[in-house]
Amino acid sequence: FDSLPPAHYKETMNTILVWIQQSETKLSMPQVSVAEYEIMEQRLGELKALQSSLQEQQKGLNYLSTTVEDMSRKAPPEVSQRYRSEIEVIHGRWKKLSAQLVEHCQKLEELMTKLQRFQNDTKTLNKWMAEVDVFLKEEWPALGDSEALEKQLEQC
Numbered sequence: 001f002d003s004l005p006p007a008h009y010k011e012t013m014n015t016i017l018v019w020i021q022q023s024e025t026k027l028s029m030p031q032v033s034v035a036e037y038e039i040m041e042q043r044l045g046e047l048k049a050l051q052s053s054l055q056e057q058q059k060g061l062n063y064l065s066t067t068v069e070d071m072s073r074k075a076p077p078e079v080s081q082r083y084r085s086e087i088e089v090i091h092g093r094w095k096k097l098s099a100q101l102v103e104h105c106q107k108l109e110e111l112m113t114k115l116q117r118f119q120n121d122t123k124t125l126n127k128w129m130a131e132v133d134v135f136l137k138e139e140w141p142a143l144g145d146s147e148a149l150e151k152q153l154e155q156c
Contacts, residue, residue, distance in 0.1 A: 005083070009067050012060045013086075019057050020093050023050060027100050037119070040112045047105050054098060061094060 005013075026046075034040050068087045072080040135155060 005067060005071060009064065012063055013090075016057060016060050016064065016090060019053070020090070020097060023054070023097055023101075024093070026050065027097065027104060035115065037112065037115055040108060040115065044105065044108050044112065047101060047108065051101055051105070054101065061090070064090065 027050075034043070064087055068083045071083055075083070140152070
């Protein structure tokens with residue numbers, strides 16, 4: 001009877017498994033190309049919230065691990081092995097999920113930086129092209145005005 005898990009263990013196990021499944025589903029959604037910074041910020045916020053949730057769920061995972069260790073000391077070897085295998089699978093999924101989350105956040109932050117740089121460069125280029133357009137539409141100086149022609153040449 002000592003080798004049976006407490007009721008709280010089963011509840012925590014189900015909670016952790018449901019949370020892992022939902023999180024894996026969120027992370028497995030295909031990544032779409034987004035060229036709007038606000039949408040990228042929103043997605044990053046969602047990923048950061050998932051990271052916070054991961055940290056909150058860590059207590060439950062720790063509880064499961066210590067409970068399995070306690071039960072393993074009291075249970076027959078075959079029962080003990082079953083619980084250890086179960087918790088190892090959960091730890092594996094947990095580590096993979098955690099790594100994916102970090103990777104997704106880093107990648108999105110890098111893409112946001114690149115997009116912002118590109119948008120700034122585009123603004124600068126558009127401003128320059130507008131200035132060039134104004135310059136090209138200016139009247140050309142008279143042929144005899146060498147000083148004005150020299151200034152025009154320097155501007156070109």
